[in-house]
Amino acid sequence: MMTHDDVSDAELIGRLCAQDVAALGDLFSRYYPQVYRTAAAITRDSAVAEDIAQDCFLRLHQYARRIDVSLPLAPWLYRVTVNLAYTWISRRQKRRISLDALIDRLTSPLSQGPEQMAEKGETKHRVREAIGNLHFNQRVVVVLHYLNSLSLEEIAEILDCPVGTVKSRLYYARENLRRQLADAQVSIDEAQGYAEIADAIEPGSI
Numbered sequence: 001m002m003t004h005d006d007v008s009d010a011e012l013i014g015r016l017c018a019q020d021v022a023a024l025g026d027l028f029s030r031y032y033p034q035v036y037r038t039a040a041a042i043t044r045d046s047a048v049a050e051d052i053a054q055d056c057f058l059r060l061h062q063y064a065r066r067i068d069v070s071l072p073l074a075p076w077l078y079r080v081t082v083n084l085a086y087t088w089i090s091r092r093q094k095r096r097i098s099l100d101a102l103i104d105r106l107t108s109p110l111s112q113g114p115e116q117m118a119e120k121g122e123t124k125h126r127v128r129e130a131i132g133n134l135h136f137n138q139r140v141v142v143v144l145h146y147l148n149s150l151s152l153e154e155i156a157e158i159l160d161c162p163v164g165t166v167k168s169r170l171y172y173a174r175e176n177l178r179r180q181l182a183d184a185q186v187s188i189d190e191a192q193g194y195a196e197i198a199d200a201i202e203p204g205s206i
Contacts, residue, residue, distance in 0.1 A: 010069035017064050028057050031074065034148065035081050041143045042085040044132075052084045078148070078158045082140055089136055130180035138173035141166055 015023035040049035
């Protein structure tokens with residue numbers, strides 16, 4: 001018996017074009033987590049992220065006939081998510097961006113004592129602040145590359161820009177993070193679980 005996971009995105013989009021609303025539900029179940037966490041990482045607002053995710057899938061329904069089913073669906077969804085998040089951010093320029101899920105993943109050793117936990121909390125706070133201060137275009141590539149593990153080529157496709165532009169944005173994001181963390185006197189080498197972040201902002205590692 002065929003399960004929902006056995007049905008391809010192309011088949012589901014084809015059914016959606018034929019007004020099979022159940023197909024939208026299947027696509028929602030399949031991609032909602034990625035769409036939601038991306039929106040949440042950019043907006044730092046769970047309620048807004050939920051709204052963006054729902055709007056993203058409403059647009060999937062609305063524009064299903066325009067989607068090229070020979071291509072993966074995920075980049076299309078990420079592109080819509082980023083555009084919706086940009087619209088929200090542009091209306092609220094003073095909102096800060098946080099990557100809680102990313103920081104939790106990168107700064108979580110298997111076990112820690114009270115002092116280590118306090119140190120990790122301070123490190124997370126400073127990194128969170130630094131990422132929040134990045135220009136929107138730099139934040140987006142950080143989210144897509146480190147939170148969603150997308151390649152530079154995939155990000156370029158999503159943002160509809162040259163790979164060189166993505167490399168440049170990621171490079172300057174890392175430089176900005178290094179400068180901000182240095183100014184904040186955060187010791188990259190000594191912070192628990194901080195090796196991956198140190199590598200992420202190391203010049204020349206792209």
